[in-house]
Amino acid sequence: xxxxxxxxxxxxxxxxxxxxxxxxxxxxxxxxxxxxxxxxxxxxxxxxxxxxxxxxxxxxxxxxxxxxxxxxxxxxxxxxxxxxxxxxxxxxxxxxxxxxxxxxxxxxxxxxxxxxxxxxxxxxxxxxxxxxxxxxxxxxxxxxxxxxxxxxxxxxxxxxxxxxxxxxxxxxxxxxxxxxxxxxxxxxxxxxxxx
Amino acid sequence: xxxxxxxxxxxxxxxxxxxxxxxxxxxxxxxxxxxxxxxxxxxxxxxxxxxxxxxxxxxxxxxxxxxxxxxxxxxxxxxxxxxxxxxxxxxxxxxxxxxxxxxxxxxxxxxxxxxxxxxxxxxxxxxxxxxxxxxxxxxxxxxxxxxxxxxxxxxxxxxxxxxxxxxxxxxxxxxxxxxxxxxxxxxxxxxxxxx
DNA sequence: GTATTTTTGGATCGATTGTTCCATATTTAT
DNA sequence: ATAAATATGGAACAATCGATCCAAAAATAC
Numbered sequence: 001x002x003x004x005x006x007x008x009x010x011x012x013x014x015x016x017x018x019x020x021x022x023x024x025x026x027x028x029x030x031x032x033x034x035x036x037x038x039x040x041x042x043x044x045x046x047x048x049x050x051x052x053x054x055x056x057x058x059x060x061x062x063x064x065x066x067x068x069x070x071x072x073x074x075x076x077x078x079x080x081x082x083x084x085x086x087x088x089x090x091x092x093x094x095x096x097x098x099x100x101x102x103x104x105x106x107x108x109x110x111x112x113x114x115x116x117x118x119x120x121x122x123x124x125x126x127x128x129x130x131x132x133x134x135x136x137x138x139x140x141x142x143x144x145x146x147x148x149x150x151x152x153x154x155x156x157x158x159x160x161x162x163x164x165x166x167x168x169x170x171x172x173x174x175x176x177x178x179x180x181x182x183x184x185x186x187x188x189x190x191x192x193x194x195x
Numbered sequence: 196x197x198x199x200x201x202x203x204x205x206x207x208x209x210x211x212x213x214x215x216x217x218x219x220x221x222x223x224x225x226x227x228x229x230x231x232x233x234x235x236x237x238x239x240x241x242x243x244x245x246x247x248x249x250x251x252x253x254x255x256x257x258x259x260x261x262x263x264x265x266x267x268x269x270x271x272x273x274x275x276x277x278x279x280x281x282x283x284x285x286x287x288x289x290x291x292x293x294x295x296x297x298x299x300x301x302x303x304x305x306x307x308x309x310x311x312x313x314x315x316x317x318x319x320x321x322x323x324x325x326x327x328x329x330x331x332x333x334x335x336x337x338x339x340x341x342x343x344x345x346x347x348x349x350x351x352x353x354x355x356x357x358x359x360x361x362x363x364x365x366x367x368x369x370x371x372x373x374x375x376x377x378x379x380x381x382x383x384x385x386x387x388x389x390x
Numbered sequence: 391g392t393a394t395t396t397t398t399g400g401a402t403c404g405a406t407t408g409t410t411c412c413a414t415a416t417t418t419a420t
Numbered sequence: 421a422t423a424a425a426t427a428t429g430g431a432a433c434a435a436t437c438g439a440t441c442c443a444a445a446a447a448t449a450c
Binding site for chain 1: 221299
């Protein structure tokens, strides 16, 4: 089986760089020039390896989602309790208000907000990614109920929606320049509602 | 004082049409072609009357903010109580999940999410608009405290941040395709936290 | 070494971006 | 009627958009 000339770049690294561009600029505003510069590959290589801008975005968003969910799963496992995981996640996000990471927001919520319900593949992928976050919160709530930190009689799916809504809102609040104090106060109110 | 040839269009109506385009597509994705088509004016007239795309957006967002705040103020005044106003606002938004209005979201939160902390005029105007929403919630919370519906000992500014966060999150949730049931359930949890 | 396969660099494509410019049209002031 | 002032329509601008094409480069297979 003939192979031909090998790739001069790592597709994984290239996608990771593209992800950063989409993260910082959004899908529509990220130009192929920006992407090529960040990925350090030629125009031909991009279209040869990834098809087009839309497919590259789908790969980048998928990668972001997988990385995020995996990281949160690990954090959840390492936490003393599911409730502590949820509280830590929200408090850490609020505490990080002034970082450039906070200014970027979350690629998933950014994409959901930008692409809305357009019906094309990027829009659907964004909705799938939001659903993945909701599912992770759902799992955490169920675990917290088993651990006795959240009343078992409450609707776990509803609380998962509530936490997804709250995290999305927190990210928007931070994007609008909210201080760590303002964000932290609101987050405590969100968490109070959990118990 | 000489006046010259009068405008062949209404600047107010033109801005209103431009607002719709920015609302549906976002600042960056709204092209001047789209704007001209919606405003029904010529290219020259746009630049003559509004300067450029950025200034037109600033006018459109400012108009949107003024209209929204005025409408909410009227609704608040007409409501039997400030708490009823807040509850109605959130419940109505969630109930409207499947409408095309919900798919558009809110221009203010859309802009805050898209423009983030870029530091330019559109970005700053978006932050100002979010602050206006927070202030309106602040006023409503203070009134609800006077009316005895919210414990007067609680931090009104914090609750205003909480409500702003919640509304922003609700809009993102709806943009990702959440059902009226899912959104409604999460909203009830948000409102439970108020009392 | 020759043939084959795949990647790469770079030119190039038509379309679109936001913006400017100018001649023309239309109004008011005198 | 004439002059001044303003608005309009449309051509044109350079820059950039996403995408394609082709020859040269670099690997493997025989």
